[in-house]
Amino acid sequence: MKKITAILCTLFTLSTFTHSLIAHSSDIISSQDVTHSLGKISKEGTLIAIEDESQWIIPESDSYISSKWHLGDVLVITPNSSYFAYFSNYTYTLSNLSTGTSTVANLYYGPRINGALTKQVTETNFTDGDVTLSDGSSWRVSTHSEKDFSNWQVSDYVIVGTSNYANKNILINVNLNQYIESINFN
């Protein structure tokens, strides 16, 4: 029994170590620190817009948090990673770095079409898992996001967020209303 336990522990340690090595080897370049600026906020605090004019809906239960936010506050968009995220209807978390508070949110409207700060897909390379955006940035899609990435098309609208994993970002495809993990390499 002790031998079996020792073998299992060894296997677990090895697999963790290997996974960490693989994860680090795929982080080609450090992630882009993507922040957004709060452009608009509704009176009730249940709807906000960021600099590209995309709109985010916030649950009424969290509006007491967002109603204290101010225009120009620095926001970070990450996937909803709360303990109850699996049961939540909200896909993202908006963290306000200016106030140190955060709330869950869903994308309600995408960015302004042809807006100056609007990003679109200009090129996809499914072989290498690369995607280029209209602002000239290039991204390498994480292997576990490749399946979702295969549905992406040129001219899809994109909002860049921050991953919960170190050195990674998320690319939110507005047309598909889904996000993929990726690493910025240009």
Place this chain on the structure above:
Amino acid sequence: MSTIPSTLGRIQTYAQDTLTYVQNNLKIDQSTQDKAYAVALNVMKVIAFVAASATILAVSCKAGCISTILPGAAPIIAGLLALSILCKSDSTTPSKPQADSAARAKEWSKEARSDRESAIKNAADAKKKIEIENTSTAWHNGNNSNFAAVGTRKV
């Protein structure tokens, strides 16, 4: 002795005729009938209990000493106690038709409450949607087609 069955038969016939008359000529709804049935049942139980107690008391007094009759009457007393408990429990537990009505009413009440809560929630959701849509439309100068719609392409 032969008159007893004929008397009982006449009472039964009379009771049946009365019931038929009530059913045919008086417009009494089911709920009232249920209530009347339950009241009559409880009254009959109380009468039976009082009569039995009186009988026991009379027999005891006639015997001249309650203490001598108590051991022999113990089963009867136990039965009467059980009957009294039964009467009490029956008075709080509705009869079968009452139970059905109560269950039905409870179910309807539950459904009505659920419907009302659902309606309130839907109204709140609709109000919130209108508020957000109005805000959104105001932000967009009344034209949402200038903005990328979310999740328009399904895979």
